Amino acid sequence: MRTFTQHTTQSTDWSLQQSADLYRIPAWGKGYFGINDLGHLTVHPKQDAPPPSLPPSSISPSVAAPSSAAIDLKELIDQLRSRDIHTPILLRFTDLLRERLAEIASAFQTAITENDYQSNYCAVYPVKVNQQRHVVEEVLGFCKQHNFGIEAGSKPELLAVLALVTDNDTPIICNGFKDDAFIEAVILASKIGRNIIPVVEKLSELRLIIRCAKKHNVRPRIGVRVKLATTAASKWEDSGGMRSKFGLFISELLDAIEILRSENMLDCLQLLHSHIGSQLSDSAQIKRAVNELARVYCELHKSGASMQLLDVGGGFGVDYDGSQSTAHSSINYTPQEYANNIIFHIKEACDAAQVPHPTIISESGRAMVAYSSVLVFDILGWSGFKRFPLPEATPKNLEDLIKPVQTLYETFAEINTDNYIEYYHDAQMNRDEALSLFNLGYGSLQERGLAEKLFFGICSKVLTIVKTLPDMPEEFANLEAMLADTYFINGSVFQSLPDSWAIEQMFPIAPIHRLDQEPTCRGKLVDITCDSDGRIEKFIDATGTKDVLELHTLTDDPYYIAVFLVGAYQEILGDLHNLFGDTNAVHVSLDDNNQVSIDEVVEGDTVSEVLRYVQYEPEELRRNMRRIIEQSIKNKKLTVNEGKALRLFYEQGLAGTTYLNPDSNT
Template sequence: MKRWSIKDSAKIYNLPNWGDDFFSINKKGNMCVHPSPNSKYSIDLRALVDDLIKRNIKPPILLRFMDVLQGRIAAINRAFKNAIAEYEYPAAYQTFFPIKVNQQRQVVEAIAQFGKKHNMGLEVGSKPELVAAISFATGENIPLICNGYKDNDFIEMVLYATRIGYDVTIVVEKLFELERIIALSKQSGIVPKLGIRVKLSSKGIGKWSTSGGDEAKFGLKISELLAAVDILKQHGMLDTVKLLHFHIGSQITKIDKIKNALIEGTRIYVEMRKMGVGLEYLDIGGGMGVDYDGSKSSDFSSANYTIDEYANDVVYQVKNICDEAGVKCPNIISESGRATVAHYSVLVTNILNTNTQNALPDFEEALAKTENLSPTVKKLVDIYQSLDRHSLRVDYHDTIQLIQEAGSLFNLGYLNLHDRALAEWLCSKIFIKISGIVDRLKNVPDEFQEFQLSLRQTYFANFSLFQSLPDSWAIDQLFPIVPIQRLSQKPEVMASIADITCDSDGEITSFVGENGRAEFLPIHKIEAGEDYYIGFFLIGAYQEILGDLHNLFGDTNAVHVTFNRKTNYKIDTVISGDATWESLKYVQYKGPEILKHVRDTLEKGVASRKISFEETSHFLELLDKALVSYTYLGSI
């Protein structure tokens, strides 16, 4: 039999197809992160985690690889630079990062820094995001685009920011906004830089398709667009409209949907230019997909195109239509937040426990004395002892029928608890035998492919699905999950991954597999005393900001890592995860009040002799320790 290799592991986790050359497996069998695609340098994830634990930084740990973030920004801009050169496009490209995708200060700060040489901007959609963006743009000449609903204070902030030199474009989402912007502009004497968002009839695909089309939440219908042009003309402000914006949804999986939107959006741009509107920019919004499962398909966790294909289609379609109409080509803007940040962060955590079949009691001795067993259990014993590939299908069907029969007999009082337990044990053992036979078959019948799921074990990981991967729970988003060690060894177990919340929804049962979506994760049997870690990849977009406090599990520890040729890596920043008192504070509990209530109760307990002074002291020590400790689990 061929010896298992790291190439086999890369294949079963589909690593080459979703990793975009930022991730690999080294000769030790450990997962690695590369500072740039195909770089010969890498950071060993297992070694990094071991070092962090020695620094008392405990799992779960969110690792943010800043070189990867820089690499993604460079890749998007390089793709458009090449497309502009290939098609001799006469204008420029500019990327804007939508802060909503990851609002963490250190992340936005890094994007602003890395994006300087590309003249990268920030997109905001709320007043708090505007305040944050202005703080980053101060003295840095970072352009800003303001989308979303706006009140008068929001509009005035933009106007006065414009007066003191900020490059801010305020995008009209609704017709009534335009009237207020014009009124406040005249009142302040400040001329705004305007954009208009239009609703396209073209729609995206998948979970976010309703972001486009006539019923979209944001944007002006064509009739409203014409009304807006008339209003602007009446006020002599046609030349203040510099940008036309459209957006047909996040994670667009099919390139033809993007092409359709580009054609329609560019046609509208052409018509508006002919009407005398001073447009200089075409903002095509976000939607560039991330191939989470590596299938290069139109599944909503994938994308059937590359960054280069996306850039080429954008530039070609816009130039072709503008040249045909004899209209000046616009500067192109995209807001590809997901594609920018998805790759740069990895959550690593430890496996706490499993519900493995090996944990079942051993009934082998009972098989030697079957005379006192019920007929149903005796039949299961016979199947267990005689099973081979020739009787596989019949024995499989009989086992299913007999285990159901055992349950019914128990409920009717005709089977004792010991025999029911023995029946369950025999069923598990028979299924394991069947699995071993099925693994050696060249052609596996469909019913046995489904049967494999019955052997799926549950591995309990030290994290909250709702805090760290909310999209996995909410919309069944796939994220690559890979053990970060022992990848030179064949994984023997098929598992689901459960979190530590008290919620049955806190379990992942869909995974990135060799051929797309899979119903189990290949994983190793954990050896006694082994610290075993898994990594959740491509989680940089939306997950941190959407995570919630289910069971009061708070933010995880976060570590910013950069590559260093001398020391392999450098820890730039460590952000401590939430302590218990911090999670409690979010929901209006106060540590001192909790301690007071407990002390009062303990005093009553001492007075009534229910608890000793020593026990009281020990309990308060435990409570104090719990309040200041990490919300996640330590050693078990």
């Protein structure tokens, strides 16, 4: 059993509201997440998390009213542990996914009604956002309730979708580059009655579609993607605009019309599509792009094409940091404003051109699934400069120490609010001098260690002083980050949070319990990979980002933190750095009595499975290891019992998870 020593005392007047404000839960949680009277984070599928300031009885997790039914994350993790399902765990909340799709559908229906729009709305789920079978099946089930559809952007995705969609009503949009086999599959699916539309990304695809359609005597519904002049200022801005790799230039679009006209297939062109970027943060960008796209649509209709569908693409973002701004990790609009902008501008363009209103399609994958997944890690341990035990008194042999260490003792004892800047500069100089003397052979290892402890002790005192100032001097801006504790998470950033590492995507992070206690530590998170990039060093803050996360001291009890809004892209983009595989994934819902139901447990990758990914055959490894052990016993390097223990460890290791067991006694 791991043992941690608690170094600080907790404040007794800390409130739940302070925790909610500190971690910005109401801002990014949008009513889906809250805190109960136990100080535990809760999930609210009905988007009705009560404010933490309510009396405890009104937010009790054990006697929750039907209107505020909640799932206690800490209790859920404890239940899973009792079933030998250990962290790291990806929790997927089925009810939250259902509610998110319903919220999007409701926003567009409201906009259609208020604007007297004379057609319909259909969201399609892009499989690339999360291709996990259980997720796709759940999305498809909920999509049927709203007449929504699905999008496939590659041959493997198309093969999966064709087998999962068993009716002729669900719209299937096919994006991405296509070869002959891809297009023939689409045409044949159309022939058996599937509601499937291939979107032309380049002119050569149109010719393939025409040839294949004639071969099988099918008049397919065809879509075409256009490159707009409008671009979006975001991390994904190159996925839209004139420089995007997908779609046709306007001149090519005109060529496509003439090709279809010459083949007597212009009536087959029924959908116009464009994509200006993912995670669009500014509603003004959406308005400009939709207006331009709608104008193109109207011109296509006037050209004689049987236009019926207008696909505004993806881009419907998620407010990861809760700032409701144009920051990359935020959005400055609500689902209702997003729907209003699209409906209004398409209607305005169509009415001006006297063109019938099209059915509007959006590929809102991120907005659909991001909220529904929460990743929970346990903390394996911590370290940090502030953990160093500092000298309580000046040693009797002070004069025997090298001069820089003597001065550091004096500085540590005498620093105050009047001299802290001067003494901080002195401490830096004396720390450097102590290191130089050590490197030249004039200082001992013990003296170097003392210089290190004293310097960081002085820095801690300086930080305490400058944090009381109305304006922190610029030279101390990075002091808190330098002194931050390191919390070791049982997981892999590369596997579970690749966007955090690759593009510095911000995700909300918070402890799932002890929120009724003041977090007295300031930490950064590092994973258990051997790569120095496996860390999280930026966290959401009311003013943008901060370099540390407020956390609690560790005790002998497990300490859990969670990363929220990870349902989009993170699972499928994860890699096998250090051969850490998929985590356990658990599907959770509330039954009719508001009781937690564990609907599905998808076990994470075993060591054997990830070894197979990189062409190691576990059976061969097992045989080789057995031969090595037997030879070692024969050579008397191991006893029979030792050989048996080593073989058992190896067998269990191959069959076990790639992550550490938090309940291990080792």
